[in-house]
Amino acid sequence: MQVWIEFASTYSYVAVERVEPLAREAGVTLEWRPFLLGPIFRDQGWNDSPFNLYPRKGAYMWRDMQRLCARHGLAFRKPSQFPRSGLTAARIALAMADDPRCGDFVRAVYRANFAEDRDIANWDVLVALLRDMGWDPDPIVERASSGAIREALKKQNARAVQLGLFGAPSFVADGELFWGQDRLEDAIAWAADGPPAGLRA
């Protein structure tokens, strides 16, 4: 199952913390798909997060995040800055996409942003995260900074648009799109067993 994440996205934090145990239990393999919502939002005429553009929705979202994190036992602190650019983290995650440690990096970035209020747009913060996990950051940073990864991220975003993505997290299971961490269980069930009975041809 493809897991499409934007590091600025609040609900993606809850999803990335929950997805691996659920997938393992269902025998579903995960493919991390970091992408950027900024260009997709700009296409819709938004120059900021909808949670900032629509303050009522934003106020609700922070309370909802607090409730969701409490329910799932996740640490949560409202970041002092929102949204933080996920570009650099997306480049690193893309550079690590085939590395089995990619999920660990992804979760570390979300925790830094949404539990520790650290500036994940900053290379130094991301390098510190890599180091904290006991990895040599140099080859990862070098690859993440390369033109190849820059190009790959552009292609990834083009693919996101092609798939009809408009928010994060999103999941794609056998070509079927699911949006939102609330659909995580449904997406995994689809990836494991195909469409439910009521939707089979």
Add this chain to the structure above:
Amino acid sequence: MQVWIEFASTYSYVAVERVEPLAREAGVTLEWRPFLLGPIFRDQGWNDSPFNLYPRKGAYMWRDMQRLCARHGLAFRKPSQFPRSGLTAARIALAMADDPRCGDFVRAVYRANFAEDRDIANWDVLVALLRDMGWDPDPIVERASSGAIREALKKQNARAVQLGLFGAPSFVADGELFWGQDRLEDAIAWAADGPPAGLRA
């Protein structure tokens, strides 16, 4: 628990079909709160449903509705017109708010709109629904057309704004706002038992 519904809202259909058995089981009493999203959307700069303004989101929503209805065993047909004005139905529902049959009327309207593709903006359609349920439509229509109900609906909408509502369905349990049919179970649990352990002061 307050159940805030807009008759044009797709996901409200799923919620109104599910809410009564869940509430009964939890010992939670329901208060129907019909309101109008139009004025609230216009305040945000939208002159149409966000599902029409943002076509990617709209395309996804119709597929998601199909999946949700299949899962919950609900009939579903994509309406040939969307959104349909919920104004008249909201006036009738408000006129019936203290009537124990209000839930039956509410469900009949949603089924007409989202399972039978009937024009719920039309008085005749709504009168036919009332008649189909074996009720005398005349006193209900008279009350629903009155200035008192017109005023009451304005006040209801002002209250919705005050509560921070920005979409439908929404649920308010002891002052706590929940948005979306995906939060129905959480709202009922809150209404029955108060905040979960992790959120108690």
